[in-house]
Amino acid sequence: MSSKCDGLTPLNVIGILLRSESSRNCNSEEKSRILRDFVTREVNAFLWFFLFSITAILISKVVALFRLWMKAKQLPGPPCPSFYGHSEVISRRNLTDLLYDSHKKYGPVVKLWLGPMQLLVSVKEPAILKEILVKAKDKLPLTGRAFRLAFGRSSLFASSFEKVQSRRHWLAEKLDEISFQSSNVIPVKAVDCSVGRIQDLMIEESIDCNKVSQHLAFTLLGCTLFGDAFLGWSKATIYEELLMMIAKDANIWASYRVTPFWKQGFWRYQHLCMKLKCLTQDIVQQYRKHYKLFSHSQDQNLQNGIKSSGVEVAFDIPPCPAAEMRNSCFFYGLNDRVNPNEEPYGNIMGVMFHGCLTTANLIASILERLATNPEIQEKINSELNTVQKGSVKNPQKNVDNMPLLLATIYESARLLPAGPLLQRCSLKQDLVLKTGITIPAGTLVVVPIKLVQMDTSSWGSGANEFNPYRFLSMACNGTDTSQRTSLAGENAGDQGESSLVLNEPTGNVGFLPFGFGARSCVGQKFIIQGLATLFASLLANYEIKLQSESKTDSKSVSNPSAAQILPNSKIVFVRRNS
Numbered sequence: 001m002s003s004k005c006d007g008l009t010p011l012n013v014i015g016i017l018l019r020s021e022s023s024r025n026c027n028s029e030e031k032s033r034i035l036r037d038f039v040t041r042e043v044n045a046f047l048w049f050f051l052f053s054i055t056a057i058l059i060s061k062v063v064a065l066f067r068l069w070m071k072a073k074q075l076p077g078p079p080c081p082s083f084y085g086h087s088e089v090i091s092r093r094n095l096t097d098l099l100y101d102s103h104k105k106y107g108p109v110v111k112l113w114l115g116p117m118q119l120l121v122s123v124k125e126p127a128i129l130k131e132i133l134v135k136a137k138d139k140l141p142l143t144g145r146a147f148r149l150a151f152g153r154s155s156l157f158a159s160s161f162e163k164v165q166s167r168r169h170w171l172a173e174k175l176d177e178i179s180f181q182s183s184n185v186i187p188v189k190a191v192d193c194s195v196g197r198i199q200d201l202m203i204e205e206s207i208d209c210n211k212v213s214q215h216l217a218f219t220l221l222g223c224t225l226f227g228d229a230f231l232g233w234s235k236a237t238i239y240e241e242l243l244m245m246i247a248k249d250a251n252i253w254a255s256y257r258v259t260p261f262w263k264q265g266f267w268r269y270q271h272l273c274m275k276l277k278c279l280t281q282d283i284v285q286q287y288r289k290h291y292k293l294f295s296h297s298q299d300q301n302l303q304n305g306i307k308s309s310g311v312e313v314a315f316d317i318p319p320c321p322a323a324e325m326r327n328s329c330f331f332y333g334l335n336d337r338v339n340p341n342e343e344p345y346g347n348i349m350g351v352m353f354h355g356c357l358t359t360a361n362l363i364a365s366i367l368e369r370l371a372t373n374p375e376i377q378e379k380i381n382s383e384l385n386t387v388q389k390g391s392v393k394n395p396q397k398n399v400d401n402m403p404l405l406l407a408t409i410y411e412s413a414r415l416l417p418a419g420p421l422l423q424r425c426s427l428k429q430d431l432v433l434k435t436g437i438t439i440p441a442g443t444l445v446v447v448p449i450k451l452v453q454m455d456t457s458s459w460g461s462g463a464n465e466f467n468p469y470r471f472l473s474m475a476c477n478g479t480d481t482s483q484r485t486s487l488a489g490e491n492a493g494d495q496g497e498s499s500l501v502l503n504e505p506t507g508n509v510g511f512l513p514f515g516f517g518a519r520s521c522v523g524q525k526f527i528i529q530g531l532a533t534l535f536a537s538l539l540a541n542y543e544i545k546l547q548s549e550s551k552t553d554s555k556s557v558s559n560p561s562a563a564q565i566l567p568n569s570k571i572v573f574v575r576r577n578s
């Protein structure tokens, strides 16, 4: 009988039972024994299989952990206080301050543990960080999740480089085309409308600097994307409010590993996102109506046109001005989905969101610097007068010849970057650097922008001070004024603005407000020129002053991370010649 039970499989168990049934030689006791044996064997086999799999997974985790620890051992950093790493210290302290102290003690590359398996490496040395930003092409999953939760799937702002590569490339080309080919980067009406908003706000005596910056950024981006249709859109104010409400909570909800469906707040947040989607749909419809692009065939014509020949598209819609036509191509390209899983307006919402937040931050910084440095404002104004004398009275055509204005924008971006960290991740491969340093795969690599942009080794002893002249040279002898301080700046201004030449900051390894490398900002040139145009118009009409009680001495802050935090200052726009 024992030979009967050897090698029991479901098939031969059924065979044995049938045979024994038909021969009636087997009693019921034997049958149940065979069944019991079979079940026991099967359960044992399953348990062994389960045990082997779990052990294999655990061993691979332990091996990965040891590998990570061995590789991380080579990197300098503070000793790990507990099994959970430095996460408790990070939650208690400002991360930039913590990194400032750690870099001071351990050098340009510092490691911190966020948990037993999550390593964070901060890099401050410009040469090393640029190599990393070029080589590490993915972003933290958190970034992609924040955009996906708020605006649905899109082909911009996802964490994997593969997913964003082609759309990034398209958008970068389109924006560069606009920046290089046209004299007016943003439509004239967008500038007029933004300046007009100042007039509306002037009903109050003074204006909150952050609030006005937000309005200006929103108007600028909205008009650029949706043209004239945006100007007459009655729901623009609600759209702006919604964007800001979403911005407040986006990272909190994205930080949950499992989407928190059980939280009421999450559903309130989703409701806001849904409202934003509906409003985006509404402005898109307004836009279509405005340009009389009703029929699908026309849409198709336009999209095919964009794909095949860029801006010169032949389609039978009523003629509209070149800038508006150009924006229409820009808009349609963003709206055109690469894959069917994408949210129809995901890219448009993403660009509005990112563009508004970052641009508002930069405008606030420029306004504050101008308000606290009236002498620079006056010099920019005389620069504007000089260029206007020799050309058409259109500030949009003149900004390239206004180096002090452009340098002021760069310097404001340097002093107040859009966020505290640039982050990258190489999910699959270790990053092996030229210096021999190896950063293990999966490590969260961060660049503390504030520390890099205030580093005295790149920016000299006055790194914390506002000095736009650091981006300028004298045309006569080509001397770099960046090493000199404000005195050199004043001399430069006395020479007359025409003698100043802008040193493009792209050459400076410590200049990172728009990031660097594979995932850098594609809107940099476009927004710098756009803001220059806006501020040329603004300064031609208004003088920007700080309201007397909110005066701060922003020049003498010694701690680099504190120097970034602008007080919520109140500013006043005083009409020139009034």
Ligand code: HEM
Residues within 6 Å of the ligand: 133, 156, 157, 158, 164, 168, 171, 351, 354, 355, 358, 359, 360, 362, 418, 422, 423, 512, 513, 514, 515, 516, 517, 518, 519, 520, 521, 522, 523, 524, 527
């Ligand atoms: C003052 C305004 C802006 C600032 C300071 C800014 C800054 C940045 C920064 C720091 C990054 C990340 C770079 C990195 O990790 O290396 C970024 C990414 C990006 N920016 Fe901007 N940005 C601005 C405006 C804009 C505008 C107006 C657009 C589009 C019209 C735009 C499009 C993008 C895109 C598409 C990315 C994502 C790139 C990617 O994930 O691959 N930005 N921006």
